[in-house]
Amino acid sequence: MTVTSPLRTGRTIRVIAHRGASFEHPEHTLAAYRQAIADGADALECDVRLSADGRLVCVHDRRVERTSDGRGVVSAMTYEELAALDFGRWKGEEHRGAQVLLFEDLLKEALAAGRPVGLAVETKHPTRAGGRLEAELVRVLKEHGLADGRDGLIEVMSFSRTALTRLHRLAPGLPAVYLIERPLRPLRPPYATHAGPGIDLVRRDPGLVGRLKAKGLGVRVWTVDEPEDVELCLRLGVDTLITNRPREVRALVERP
Numbered sequence: 001m002t003v004t005s006p007l008r009t010g011r012t013i014r015v016i017a018h019r020g021a022s023f024e025h026p027e028h029t030l031a032a033y034r035q036a037i038a039d040g041a042d043a044l045e046c047d048v049r050l051s052a053d054g055r056l057v058c059v060h061d062r063r064v065e066r067t068s069d070g071r072g073v074v075s076a077m078t079y080e081e082l083a084a085l086d087f088g089r090w091k092g093e094e095h096r097g098a099q100v101l102l103f104e105d106l107l108k109e110a111l112a113a114g115r116p117v118g119l120a121v122e123t124k125h126p127t128r129a130g131g132r133l134e135a136e137l138v139r140v141l142k143e144h145g146l147a148d149g150r151d152g153l154i155e156v157m158s159f160s161r162t163a164l165t166r167l168h169r170l171a172p173g174l175p176a177v178y179l180i181e182r183p184l185r186p187l188r189p190p191y192a193t194h195a196g197p198g199i200d201l202v203r204r205d206p207g208l209v210g211r212l213k214a215k216g217l218g219v220r221v222w223t224v225d226e227p228e229d230v231e232l233c234l235r236l237g238v239d240t241l242i243t244n245r246p247r248e249v250r251a252l253v254e255r256p
């Protein structure tokens, strides 16, 4: 990777590993997250869904076909059924045998990292689960003493205003990121401390970053894997980059 302009002197940019180090490992697997921690990620991004028996699992898609050797809808499958699937082989034979990851196990992994490693937790499909997903997430966080936001390790993210509102009611101290994929979304949803526009949106409308910052919001952009996109975000004053390639992006933002 090459970078053309030195823009980062004296800046502190956070790097969040999107679904782990998911460029090289199967997303949302323990191997992907361990690699991200080894790569120096400040925090780990994960998507969470509820299994049929109420367990929080780290899976992006509604269905399991893309990332496993099974078939079906995550929310209609029990944890035992999900755990029987291979979530690694789709990425290559060398990843064969990777299992679905429970959110709680990811949390324990982050806490055992030996340095502060945060979690950026994205809740998926809030309306379908009717609030149960957010309640379970906050229950798990409370069990570990992490729901008040004071440790600075956990933040919650969603494209849904409903989800952010629910999370705020359950855990008002947690930093909340309102994810934005379309330009027409309101700039300041209730309870959000940060905004998270996609890189496509930022490329089309670079002024968006300044407008969000002027509203008092922190700005984190996803998914920033290319050097030119890293440069663009640094130039615009983005404070956090979410990337599938934490090692490479960390190296770019730390370049003197």
Ligand code: G3P
Pocket: 018, 045, 047, 060, 122, 179, 196, 222, 242
């Ligand atoms: O980090 C935000 C980003 O993950 C949102 O999009 O589809 O990758 O969950 P998606």
Ligand code: CA
Pocket: 045, 046, 047, 122
């Ligand atoms: Ca996500």
